[in-house]
Amino acid sequence: MTFSGFKVVKEALTGYRGWGPLWRNPTPKPAYDVVIVGGGGHGLATAYYLAKRYNLRNVAVLEKGWIGSGNAGRNTTIIRSNYLLPGNQPFYELSMQLWENLEQETNFNSMVSQRGIINLFHSDGQRDAYRRRGNAMMISGAGARLLGPGELREMVPFLNFDNARFPIKGGLMQERAGTARHDGVVWGYARGADKLGVDIIQNCEVTGFRIEDGKMLGVETSRGYIGAGKVGVSVAGSSGRVMAYANRRLPIESHALQAFVSEGLKPVVPGVITFGAGHFYISQSDKGGLVFGGDIDGYNSYAQRGGLPVIEDVLEGGMALMPMIGRARLLRAWGGLVDMSMDGSPIIDRTDIDGLYFNGAWNYGGFKATPAAGLTFAHLLATDTPHDTATAFRFDRFNRGYVIDEKGVGAQPNLH
Amino acid sequence: MLIPHPLLGLRDAQEFTYLGDAALMNRPDPDAPGAEAAFCDYVFLRDNPAGVHRELWYHEQGDRSWLVVTRNTLTHEILGAELASDVKAGAAQ
Numbered sequence: 125m126t127f128s129g130f131k132v133v134k135e136a137l138t139g140y141r142g143w144g145p146l147w148r149n150p151t152p153k154p155a156y157d158v159v160i161v162g163g164g165g166h167g168l169a170t171a172y173y174l175a176k177r178y179n180l181r182n183v184a185v186l187e188k189g190w191i192g193s194g195n196a197g198r199n200t201t202i203i204r205s206n207y208l209l210p211g212n213q214p215f216y217e218l219s220m221q222l223w224e225n226l227e228q229e230t231n232f233n234s235m236v237s238q239r240g241i242i243n244l245f246h247s248d249g250q251r252d253a254y255r256r257r258g259n260a261m262m263i264s265g266a267g268a269r270l271l272g273p274g275e276l277r278e279m280v281p282f283l284n285f286d287n288a289r290f291p292i293k294g295g296l297m298q299e300r301a302g303t304a305r306h307d308g309v310v311w312g313y314a315r316g317a318d319k320l321g322v323d324i325i326q327n328c329e330v331t332g333f334r335i336e337d338g339k340m341l342g343v344e345t346s347r348g349y350i351g352a353g354k355v356g357v358s359v360a361g362s363s364g365r366v367m368a369y370a371n372r373r374l375p376i377e378s379h380a381l382q383a384f385v386s387e388g389l390k391p392v393v394p395g396v397i398t399f400g401a402g403h404f405y406i407s408q409s410d411k412g413g414l415v416f417g418g419d420i421d422g423y424n425s426y427a428q429r430g431g432l433p434v435i436e437d438v439l440e441g442g443m444a445l446m447p448m449i450g451r452a453r454l455l456r457a458w459g460g461l462v463d464m465s466m467d468g469s470p471i472i473d474r475t476d477i478d479g480l481y482f483n484g485a486w487n488y489g490g491f492k493a494t495p496a497a498g499l500t501f502a503h504l505l506a507t508d509t510p511h512d513t514a515t516a517f518r519f520d521r522f523n524r525g526y527v528i529d530e531k532g533v534g535a536q537p538n539l540h
Numbered sequence: 541m542l543i544p545h546p547l548l549g550l551r552d553a554q555e556f557t558y559l560g561d562a563a564l565m566n567r568p569d570p571d572a573p574g575a576e577a578a579f580c581d582y583v584f585l586r587d588n589p590a591g592v593h594r595e596l597w598y599h600e601q602g603d604r605s606w607l608v609v610t611r612n613t614l615t616h617e618i619l620g621a622e623l624a625s626d627v628k629a630g631a632a633q
Contacts, residue, residue: 364588373585377560378613423558426590426613431541433554466584523580535583538558 127231146311147318152325155351156184158505159343161330161366162359163187164196165306166483166490168313168324169498170358170505172230175320177499178506183322186345188329192310195361198428198460199491200383200415202396202407204241204301205266208257211516211528212469215496217264218513220300222495232312235305235410240395242271242280242295244445250400254296261298269297280397282446290401290444301396303407309494332369333480340479356481356505358497361461363484365426370477375466375522376485377537379420380459382430384438386452388412397445404441406449414452416442420462420488422538429459462488467527468540472501472510472517481505482519487540543597543609544621555601561586562594562608565628590614596624 125131125144135142158174160167163185174180185191203223205216226234245251251270258268272294277285285292314324325347332344333355342351359366364378389412398405406416418438421430435457442449465471465485470493472483483501486493500511510518516528533539541553563586568578591614597607606624611617 362590364586365590368589373581373587375584375586377586377588378590423553423611424560424588424593424595424613425616427616431553431616522584523577537560 127233146315147324150323150325152184152323152328152345152347152350155342156323157182157353158356159183159350159352159354160185160356160358161343162194162357163191163314163324163326164194164358164360165192165310165313165494166360166497166501167356167358168310168317169494170356170483170501171322171324172313172317172320173499173502174506175317175322178502180506181321183317184350185317185322185324186328186330186343186350187324187326188346190326191314191324192307195460195462195490196306196310196494198383198458199306200405200407200417201303201306201409201491202241202301202405203236203304203492204298204396205264205492206241206243206257206261206268206296206298206301207530208260209528209530212530213260213264213266215500215513215517216492217266218499219493219496220266222499223304224300226304226309226312226495230312230316232308232315233305234308234312236302237304237410238300238302239407240297240299241301241398242276242297242395243398244283244292244295244400246290246293246401248293251293258296266298267300269299271295271297279394282392282448283397284445284447287444303396303409306491313498330366330369335370335477335480338476338478340477352479354479354481354505356483356501358483358501360463360484360486360490362426363463363482367482370475370480372475372477374485375471375519376463377424378426378461379422379464379538380425380427380430381417381420381462381488382434382438382457382459383415383417384435384457385409385455386414386449387455389414389452399441399445402441402444404438404445406442406446413455414449420464420538426461427459428461462486462490464537464540466522466535466537467529468531468533469528470497470517471519472497472504472514473519474504474508475519541616541618543607543618545599545602545605545607546621546623546626547605548602551599551602553597555599556597556607557600559596559598562596562627563587564596565608565624592619
């Protein structure tokens, strides 16, 4: 089944009887060439690119719940490539380019909307830092534009420009950034992978690994043992739990990150806006809800929920940035689990166990990385060599002293 | 979240700053053989358990004491709190 305008019209005229399920629900085979653990955006994208670009089709994706029910369904849907450091920025720019072509690639409406992101600055020092970041973005081809207060006032007049403590002096804009529909991304990759022969196995929790003489043989699951030539773990948020089955410690702490949505409002926020003087960012969904978030809760957690102090802190940031938000009612707040790493950057690498590969440590930023993480992890699984844009995301960067610390706060995960 | 401070009773977790796993108290010996690898593990690797976790909290807006808090990371239930100095003295005995 291919989606097209013609198909939509035809179905509308014939009572929608032609729409079928987008993927199969197969029973697991005894063994696969590659088993991906984790049916989130990253795992499904990995399976899709394995089948599409590397022609590996005897692949299974194992998901303990239903696909997209972890962080893929809990994020704030922002896509951007506005990083500073050489190890990061080319990777996120690759991701941005894949986002731009995602709907053609998967023939699925992922609602990629390049409505732009503006990072506000509030002091001369911060302007200099953002100018430097903008230069790094332009070198990578991502594009960047420095906005003065005049231009900004026209674009987003509702901000509190004259805040006595943190006046808004301007912003750094990436016009190609924006938002995407998180479920659409998951479903698009799932449908694409399934069509190429990948088995997506839901409600199948991995409960252990079978490893002999340092070689991965397969995975124990709630639906029995499944043999595997290679196993790719792609379970950010639960990385600690899953890698503990292989007795491996990681440079990661698991933390809870909350997100929020207001009642539906008429269009008011044109793109994504981030507050430079506190941790607060906001966009508006196509349904009209203001979608916003801020800091992690700050202590190790596997609870998928956060506490009230951070909610208060985020809303205070919102009130400082755009006081009119006080007139909107908060509709929902939820939490997800994030892998906070020791330098704030991800890991896509082989492990010291033959046949066990790892993709994780995405900190707050896994969603925007979905296409590139899938492509580069697939490249690693298929070829045993890191993809050109992901060579910096190695486990050994910590003991070699090549950390990628965008924020420069050191090995303190809750500060990244 | 309320932390049962051994001297001050129940205190709001917001008065504290979180550092991380209490294993950070066991700094490796820099003069021992293999110290470089031991320090890499010490600085960068964590157990990160889903369940009972012993962790360091600093009572920054209180009496400036370091506590070792035992907490369940799956439920956020706090199972106990001790002064880090007592834990250190106990370990030294």
